[in-house]
Amino acid sequence: MHSYMNIKKSARISHDFWEVTAGAGMFDIVVSGLGDGRHRALADGHEFVNMSSYSYLGLDTHPRIVQAAADAVLAEGALNSSTSRMRIRFGSLREAETALSELFDVEALTVASCAAAAWASLPLLASGLLTGDTPPLMVFDKNAHFCLNALKPAVADEAEIVTIAHNDVDALEDLCRKHPQVAYVADGVYSTGGAAPIPELLRLQEKYGLFLFFDEAHGVSTVGERGRGAVLEAMAAHGGMNDRTLIITSLNKGFGASGGAIFLGPNGARRRRDTALRNGGPLMWSQRINTAGLGAILASAELHRTAELKELQLRLQDNIALFDSLVETSFSGDGLPIRFVDIGSEEATIRLAGELLQRGYYTSPIFFPVIGRGKAGLRLMLRANMAESEIRDFCGALNEGLRAEGLGVNGPSADRPSVNSPSADRPSEPVLAGPARGQSR
Missing domain, CATH: 3.40.640.10 (Type I PLP-dependent aspartate aminotransferase-like (Major domain))
Known part of the structure; x- marks a missing residue:
């Protein structure tokens, strides 16, 4: 029993994190879509840019x-x-x-x-x-x-x-x-x-x-x-x-x-x-x-057979490069659209995500069981249909928030391995045999 899965244990460990996330208004946000990765919360009309959209080329609204x-x-x-x-x-x-x-x-x-x-x-x-x-x-x-x-x-x-x-x-x-x-x-x-x-x-x-x-x-x-x-x-x-x-x-x-x-x-x-x-x-x-x-x-x-696909890919690469020039993460320069900002503390991660949402940017706070305990951070996705001004403004808000948390503006602290690093510690009691990150798509 529990050689590969232990759902009850996972639920027990992650419960408090989910409760804090929900209390911060970062969970189950009901929205109307405005296109191009922008949303309006139906509860209060607050508009924000979705920095966690998987629509990397913006084709979901094409x-x-x-x-x-x-x-x-x-x-x-x-x-x-x-x-x-x-x-x-x-x-x-x-x-x-x-x-x-x-x-x-x-x-x-x-x-x-x-x-x-x-x-x-x-x-x-x-x-x-x-x-x-x-x-x-x-x-x-x-x-x-x-x-x-x-x-x-x-x-x-x-x-x-x-x-x-x-x-x-x-x-x-x-x-x-x-x-x-x-x-x-x-x-x-x-x-x-x-x-x-x-x-x-x-x-x-x-x-x-x-x-x-x-x-x-x-x-x-x-x-x-x-x-x-x-x-x-x-x-x-x-x-x-x-x-x-x-x-x-x-x-x-x-x-x-x-x-x-x-x-x-x-x-x-x-x-x-x-x-x-x-x-x-x-x-x-x-x-x-x-x-x-x-x-x-x-x-x-x-x-995908037209020149438009290549144009969108190039636009995405430009946006990735712009982000990397403003915020350093473990995979800066790899040309892929996913970035993870290592914070460590689950509470600090959720707090920063809430502050960014108030400033008009939704980010995904990631914590156990998606990653190991004490390795929390923000997962970000870059898109081809993001404006340069949005990326610059978001990166400024993110760096400001990191400074306020005492984390600096250049990614993870030197004495703590990034969650993206193969050498980063994992939970000693995994919920899965070979614990998985990326639980949510």
Whole structure:
């Protein structure tokens, strides 16, 4: 019991933090959208900029995508088919998966969310059905997303599990030497900042046949040719997606549509596609992406083939660089849109987040169980549709708040490792085997 999950313990430890967050008005804010990442709180009319939006390219409000979502519902005459996709599916589902497959040169299957994609594919991989009927040793990165760690009990019914330190390539290679089949489970881009050492992992794959399983929820669209993300961009130099790699992703973050997807290698994909559809949990019996979401996927896939996508990516890079010039964090200069401001104290983190909200900027205070106790901080997301003046004003308010908390303006204090650092301490009694950060998407 509690080898991999202990929800009661997690709830007990985090209860006070959540109560303070709610009391500070930082939780369950009901808003009306004003577009471009701005909101108005319905309770008091307070307007603020969302500094925690996953819409990295601003596509969630793109007129063509919004219109396509509405048109798809009207064209099909129904929001849902209300039948398993294995039995009956609308033509728009086939069209959306074909568009994704051709855009990213993969075999794409869609599901209702990225978490559902993990649920459908991780136990399948552990069973051995994707590795020649031999269950692999399942190696989880310690910082793998919560939706991956939460499936450890199901995975453990199929295969042995090992958790290694964050981005510990040496430990992974040692396991590859000792075991004939190894699968590594990690994020391509981590939800609180940083990325997997993808070139080193591809080296291990080529040398040992390592199977790579990536959550690319925060990578797709934001980087890479036609928005293919950090993993597929790195794999392009190795011939593209292969049969020893599986990627899950969100389609409602950078992609600006709805749902999630599973990417399989395109070679011999029919067999693996059928295996996934017939045995992959939510692919078999859960609801599909609704018709509006499918229309949005088609429109976004089309946009990803235009010059506008590159323009948005470049604008995002400019905004990331501007932020990095004003606030130093552990991953300054990595070109990714997620930043974590290390504070340490949960109380100070929530207090600072509340002050920033009053000044017109919503930030996410992150604490246990998303990260270790005493490692709290603010998670920030940069977007292509942020104005330069907004970024400058926010960074000024953030630095002022950090000074007031005695933290300075240049990131974490010298005597405390950043939460983003692989050497940062973790809780001595993890709620998950290999505690996860990034619990919230």
